[in-house]
Amino acid sequence: MTENSAGPASPESGEGSNEATLVRSQERSDKVEADLEKHPGNWRLLTGDRPTGKLHIGHYFGSLANRVRLQEMGIESFLLIADYQVIYDRDGVGDIQDNVMSAVADYLAIGIDPARTTIFTHSALPGLNQLLLPFLSLVTDAELRRNPTVKDELASSDRPMSGLMLTFPVHQAADILFCKANVVPVGQDQLPHIEQARVIARRFDERYGRVDPEHPVFPEPEALLSATPHVLGLDGTKMSKSRGNTIEIGMSADQTAKLIKKAKTDADRHISYDPANRPEVSNLVLLTALCEGADPYQVASEIGDGGSGTLKKRLTASMNDFFEPIRARRQELIADQGHLREVLRAGNRRAGEIADQTLDEVRHAMRMVY
Template structure:
């Protein structure tokens, strides 16, 4: 489902693994939509610290400290804790208990066939040394989604199989207990897709060293744009240039609202007569205008980390109350309401 076609008054669950500050790829892929969603829907934003442990158990402090960093990014871009419930995953034991029950509704073979899981295992070169928690991530994600009876889950196109498997578990549970306790969810996939890194070789990722953080300084923005991959065959200004695969134009498509202006730049670049530095200068101006106020708001919120954590505590309490109600219904349906 495209974000432009969402019916009103939906329950939306989304979030991020707190393994580092958020970057421009997150902004394009999800943060812009979340700002809109919070005025139209019931939105839960999860800091998935427990899930981050599936491949960060050896660097637990990184996960802990980045809970605050990601929360600061949320606030800086305009996510309002009065409109969106922001919570910390590990502080909801109800999610762990739901995961335990759902594990009985899926086989190891089915988990291994999940295309998203298979690709993530390949990228991390786990081979057969796969942490069990990592392999079972689709089950954990099902607990996250169903705890809030979310009807929509914003994800990248590569994550759609995760929602499909979550819905399989929902259907199996409901069939097993003979009641419609859990709710299926639909994926919401951004129209633009995944933003490439500034090197043009992979998705934007801090671990790959090709990301531009939302908190980047003006000098860091300028340096990143100058390093961006364009067309290696566009050696002289008069040479015809290729737009497809040109990272600068990909970013202009993502961040320049004047579509006609970008189309005109593309036409000139293809004909020849437009230099790389000209298009990079346009892009830098747009990124500096976008990130400067975000950076300033972030710095203000960062002055009072105690207040930010208090906000997270309030959101976590609210989210836990919702998850506890769902868990109560699940246990009753399973006949686990002994007393």
């Protein structure tokens, strides 16, 4: 695996969100992408989802399809279903069992191969979670509170912050570092999380040392920025299950058609692709283009004065055609819960072995082997 130490500003610099840093991060991401194609065996990837609901088309176009692409490039991949993260901002787990199994079905249906991608859950890996203790010794309360996710929770929630929520950035670092992942696909808003993991990897090496004098225990992970345009919900706002503006991957063709029919547009009959000024219409155009593998400007030009009705009909047909084989495969998988559970158990076993091995290295580096 490659190890790179240079990177964007650290959390303590206060400069991680400025434009220059984003430019540098994109440049680093472009270099990573180029090396992934040339030397896929040098990389180990970690990505995942929080099972708070069913996966939807925003997940698919935003990250799931890219995971399949990276897997097919020959990159060893780890796919986390972050079930412990469900409880960091809520009082219960709700339909977590169903959501976890639904996610496994979605992964397999879109082309994730459990022989090449290890699918696992937080709660099954004691070794991963035990890394939280030494990692927490490497960060300060002030650094945690500067993390964008934690800051948003503090600003928007009317309930006291849980300890798990406060330490979320460190838990995420443990997710990445337990398997020594050195590349993590993210959006720009998640760059501070990757930098926090890089900081923890560096500080562990500086404070506790190494097992192998030639290599630190943990590599510093690189961010792979998504090239996919941001997909909005059917109302033109952030796609979210709680807002009722999503189309789940597992929905039927009829359900999809009904939701698209209700999608928000605007009063201008002429269809154009202008995300800044016409976000609702442009989002439907973009979804059509993604399903067809086409250019959104060309799609808009072809519809022209056909209006929103024509746009919605075309999107409905394109989306149902695109997802038909995925949905058919998903139905077969959902009907075989035993197979889904075995896939997850096998992934948990493999990830657990790696977590235990990493924890053993951590104990040796910390001289805590008795």
